[in-house]
Every structure is written in structure tokens, then in C-alpha cells.
Amino acid sequence: MTCNPFLRNTSPAMRRYNAGVALTMGGYLLAVFGTATFVHRHHPHGITVYLLSAMPAFCIFAMLAVVVTYLRDEKDEYVRMLMVRSLLAAAFVVLAIGAYNDFLRSFGDLAPLPPFSQWVVFWIVFAIAQAIQYRNDATPRSTENA
Amino acid sequence: MHNRLRILRAERNWSQADLAQKLEVSRQSVNAIETGKYDPSLPLAFKLARLFDTTIEAIFTDQP
Numbered sequence: 001m002t003c004n005p006f007l008r009n010t011s012p013a014m015r016r017y018n019a020g021v022a023l024t025m026g027g028y029l030l031a032v033f034g035t036a037t038f039v040h041r042h043h044p045h046g047i048t049v050y051l052l053s054a055m056p057a058f059c060i061f062a063m064l065a066v067v068v069t070y071l072r073d074e075k076d077e078y079v080r081m082l083m084v085r086s087l088l089a090a091a092f093v094v095l096a097i098g099a100y101n102d103f104l105r106s107f108g109d110l111a112p113l114p115p116f117s118q119w120v121v122f123w124i125v126f127a128i129a130q131a132i133q134y135r136n137d138a139t140p141r142s143t144e145n146a
Numbered sequence: 147m148h149n150r151l152r153i154l155r156a157e158r159n160w161s162q163a164d165l166a167q168k169l170e171v172s173r174q175s176v177n178a179i180e181t182g183k184y185d186p187s188l189p190l191a192f193k194l195a196r197l198f199d200t201t202i203e204a205i206f207t208d209q210p
Binding site for chain 1: 170171172174175177178179183184186187190
């Protein structure tokens with residue numbers, strides 16, 4: 001899920017981004033497993049469920065804040081543009097799948113997508129888009145002086 | 147958009163990495179501009195012009 005799959009860009013904004021993503025992703029995994037375990041064992045209800053659900057959701061909001069902060073702070077306009085393209089590609093695929101699934105559910109009596117699948121699809125498409133763009137940009141070191 | 151970046155860089159014997167360091171961008175960005183994949187913003191174009199001690203028009207043209 002890192003912004004730069006080949007870690008070639010080491011701008012301060014990118015380093016903060018990578019650290020922020022690692023932190024929020026770690027927090028997210030902890031929150032998900034922690035809250036799931038707690039819910040499984042104690043079967044809470046009422047306000048506790050709302051508070052527990054807010055914990056992993058907060059990590060997702062924080063991850064989005066890390067992305068927004070990166071886009072604000074990145075001085076390299078080309079690298080920033082690549083990331084915006086990848087985010088748009090991810091948003092496009094998620095919205096397209098969501099819309100198609102909504103129609104299937106309306107017309108075909110199909111089950112909804114599993115919970116959190118859109119979030120997972122978003123970051124997978126984002127990573128693929130980044131990898132494709134970076135691969136297309138790849139220039140052999142031997143030709144850089146040409 | 148066409149540019150003379152590669153020629154200007156070669157005249158000074160700078161690598162893409164050297165130019166990227168002077169511009170405070172990635173080598174990837176320099177390569178993208180050089181190969182015409184990406185047209186830089188005005189601030190970056192001015193930065194390039196200042197670095198090569200020339201005008202933006204002398205670096206970038208809309209005709210080959």
C-alpha cells in the first residue's frame with residue numbers, strides 16, 4: 001500500500017507518508033483484531049458497540065489524512081500527479097464495482113459485497129496503478145546520462 | 147511540448163540525477179519532462195530556466 005512500490009523517491013513528504021501509513025495500518029490491524037476479540041468474548045451492545053466500531057474506523061480516517069497530508073506536502077509535482085492518478089483509478093474501480101453491485105442487488109436479488117471489501121479493493125487497485133506507472137517510467141541507470 | 151533539456155544537460159555534463167538534485171525533484175520527474183511525458187508547471191519551468199541561465203522559451207517549444 002506504499003505510495004512508491006520501488007522506494008525510489010525519498011522526499012521528506014514520502015518518508016512521512018510511508019511512516020504514517022505503517023503507523024495507521026499497524027493501528028488498524030491492532031484495532032480490528034482487538035475489537036473483534038473483545039466483541040466475540042463479551043458480546044457488548046449499545047454505546048459500547050458504537051465506540052468499539054469507531055476505533056478501526058478512526059485508523060482508516062487517519063490513513064486518509066496521511067494521504068491528504070502527503071498530497072499537500074509533496075514538492076515533486078510529477079510524483080504527486082502519479083499518486084493522484086492512482087487514487088483516481090482506485091476510486092473509479094471501487095465506485096464502478098459498487099454501482100454494478102447495487103444494480104445486481106436491485107435486479108438480481110444478489111447478496112451485498114462483503115464488509116470492508118471496497119476498502120481492500122481500493123488499496124489493491126491503488127498499488128497496481130502505482131506499480132504500472134512506476135514501471136512505465138523506469139529508465140535504465142545506464143541511459144540517464146545520455 | 148518539446149524541450150531541449152537533454153541537450154542543455156549534456157552541455158553541462160550533468161546526469162539526470164544531478165539535475166534532479168539541483169531542482170529538488172526526483173530523477174523520475176526529470177526523465178518524464180525530458181522525454182515529453184510530462185509538462186512541468188510554470189514554477190518548475192522558471193526554475194529550470196534560471197538553472198540553465200536562459201528563458202523558458204529557449205528550453206520549451208510547442209513545435210519540434
